[in-house]
Each structure stands twice: as C-alpha cells, then as structure tokens.
Amino acid sequence: MRVTMRDVAERAGVSVKTVSRVVNGEPHIRPETQAQVREAIAALSWRPNASARTLRTGRTGVVGIMVAELRRPLLAAMVEALVTEVDRHGLQSAVEPIHDDAARLREVLASRGRTVDALIVVDAPELPATTDDDGPLVRVDLTAAVAGQLGDRVGIDREQAADLLLRHLRLMGRHDILRLGPGPLDSRSESPAIPLLDLDGADRRAGYRAAQRAIADQPRVDALVCGTDEIALGALAGLYAAGVNVPGRIAVTGFGDLEDSRFATPSLTTLDPDPAAVARAAVDMVRGRWREPGGRDAREVELPVALVRRESTMGASPR
Numbered sequence: 001m002r003v004t005m006r007d008v009a010e011r012a013g014v015s016v017k018t019v020s021r022v023v024n025g026e027p028h029i030r031p032e033t034q035a036q037v038r039e040a041i042a043a044l045s046w047r048p049n050a051s052a053r054t055l056r057t058g059r060t061g062v063v064g065i066m067v068a069e070l071r072r073p074l075l076a077a078m079v080e081a082l083v084t085e086v087d088r089h090g091l092q093s094a095v096e097p098i099h100d101d102a103a104r105l106r107e108v109l110a111s112r113g114r115t116v117d118a119l120i121v122v123d124a125p126e127l128p129a130t131t132d133d134d135g136p137l138v139r140v141d142l143t144a145a146v147a148g149q150l151g152d153r154v155g156i157d158r159e160q161a162a163d164l165l166l167r168h169l170r171l172m173g174r175h176d177i178l179r180l181g182p183g184p185l186d187s188r189s190e191s192p193a194i195p196l197l198d199l200d201g202a203d204r205r206a207g208y209r210a211a212q213r214a215i216a217d218q219p220r221v222d223a224l225v226c227g228t229d230e231i232a233l234g235a236l237a238g239l240y241a242a243g244v245n246v247p248g249r250i251a252v253t254g255f256g257d258l259e260d261s262r263f264a265t266p267s268l269t270t271l272d273p274d275p276a277a278v279a280r281a282a283v284d285m286v287r288g289r290w291r292e293p294g295g296r297d298a299r300e301v302e303l304p305v306a307l308v309r310r311e312s313t314m315g316a317s318p319r
Contacts, residue, residue, distance in 0.1 A: 019040075063091055074229065080275075112137065143256075168309065233261065253312065272306045
C-alpha cells in the first residue's frame with residue numbers, strides 16, 4: 001500500500017501542513033515536533049514526492065556532495081554519513097568525486113541552482129570565491145583545513161584534538177615525536193618543533209615506507225603521529241617488517257577510527273572525528289541557509305573529537 005503524507009501526519013499526531021513544513025525545512029517548528037515527524041517518516045519508510053516539492057518550493061530536493069576521492073576510507077565514511085543525514089531529511093544526494101580534476105571541480109560548482117539545491121564539499125582543494133546566490137555551499141574540512149577560503153564551514157576542533165593526543169603521548173612517556181603527513185598537530189603553535197616527515201602519498205604504502213625511513217633517519221623517535229588511520233596502518237606494517245616493537249620501541253597514532261584500526265595488530269590508538277555528528281552539522285547549515293537565504297556572514301562550526309586509546313600506545317591488555 002502506498003504511504004502518503006497524511007499517513008505520516010496521523011502517525012506523528014500532527015497536521016499534514018506540519019509534516020510539509022518539517023520536510024521543507026521551514027523555521028519555527030518545535031524540536032520535539034520535528035523529532036515526531038522524522039520518527040514517523042522513518043517508521044513508514046515514506047519518501048516525499050520530488051516533483052510536487054519542486055513545484056512548491058522551486059527546489060529540486062537534491063544536495064550535491066563533492067569529495068576529493070572515495071578510495072580513501074575516511075572520506076568514504078564521511079560521504080556515507082552525509083548521504084544518510086540528507087536522506088533522513090527526505091532529500092536526495094548526488095555524490096561527485098573530482099579526483100583533482102579542475103574542469104570537474106568547475107562543473108560541479110556550476111551545478112548549484114540547476115541540478116542541485118546545495119553543495120557540501122568534503123576535503124576538496126582550494127575553491128574559487130563564491131556566493132550562495134545559487135544555493136548554499138558548505139565545506140567539510142575533515143583531514144585538512146585550507147586556509148583563507150570563504151563560505152560556510154564545518155570542521156573538527158584541531159586544537160582540542162592536538163591537546164588530547166599530546167597529553168596522552170606525554171603521559172605514556174613519549175617525547176621524540178614525528179608527524180607522518182599533515183594531521184591534527186598542524187594547528188599547534190609548537191608544531192614546528194615537532195618534525196614533519198612529508199609522504200609520497202596518503203595511503204598504507206606511503207605509511208609503510210615513511211615509518212621505515214623514520215627509524216633509519218631518526219633513531220631517537222619514540223612516537224609516530226599519523227595524519228590518517230590509513231597512513232598509521234601502513235606504518236604499523238612497516239615497523240613490524242623492520243622488527244620494531246609497537247608500542248615498546250615506538251608508539252603509533254592515527255586519525256579516523258576506521259574499523260580496520262580496531263582489528264589491527266596491535267590495535268591502533270586514534271582520534272574519532274564522529275562523521276555522523278559532522279554530517280548533522282553540515283546538513284543543518286545547509287537547511288539554515290535555506291531558511292535565511294539573505295544572510296551573508298560566513299558561518300563556522302568546529303566539533304570535538306574523541307581519543308580512542310588502544311594497544312599501539314597503551315600496550316596489550318592482560319588476557
């Protein structure tokens with residue numbers, strides 16, 4: 001049987017008009033009412049009629065998600081969280097990897113106001129100056145922040161992330177720290193004092209080679225702070241191949257809390273950026289722009305991360 005908006009309204013105990021207002025992101029609706037409607041939509045697996053909404057609102061109901069690439073697991077997890085959050089609001093997603101293609105970047109940016117109502121940009125390169133005249137544009141800076149960019153932004157609190165990580169490592173007696181690739185320590189004023197080893201990539205192979213280079217070039221190093229879990233997992237493999245004990249000789253940390261990090265040997269201490277929370281903030285920012293299209297001040301939200309302590313810094317737990 002086909003589920004209608006009236007069915008949703010009856011289940012939520014509200015009017016059909018209220019369901020319509022919630023779905024279309026209209027302001028001044030009590031949070032508890034919004035929650036009731038969202039729960040009814042999920043329970044009934046209802047999807048709004050996209051054609052009707054386009055006629056009513058002048059919008060397509062599609063949110064574009066532009067991402068540097070999907071081969072990197074953390075970016076793929078972030079995109080999945082965004083798609084889930086967009087869907088939760090009764091909207092559709094269009095995912096567009098750009099793979100460092102400048103022409104593709106321009107094409108996706110030009111899609112705002114034509115095929116998509118808004119664009120969420122995940123870890124993309126520097127963007128040209130833009131306005132929200134053709135719809136909201138929100139940047140999600142997850143693994144790196146590009147300085148000087150205009151527009152709305154959601155990112156992690158890199159100062160808080162760095163504090164968590166450095167306090168933990170120093171508590172573990174680690175003082176000769178080396179950074180493998182850009183990461184949460186980049187925001188620290190003392191970071192120049194913590195050497196950075198540039199990588200020839202951002203995957204496990206790059207981490208493998210960098211870790212072996214690190215122990216050869218800097219024999220005193222006792223901690224590797226990796227920009228992502230992918231790099232850290234490669235570093236663990238590189239250290240194992242070189243016969244280096246982790247964490248006895250060198251501690252290793254990552255960023256992203258990938259599932260593989262939990263099952264690595266040793267399991268990986270990492271920072272969890274909570275992609276679901278980042279996705280909620282980004283979609284809320286888009287919906288806020290729809291509610292107040294005349295606002296011009298750029299908005300920025302920085303969310304805390306959590307330190308997940310595991311064997312790569314703590315050692316194996318007693319069995």
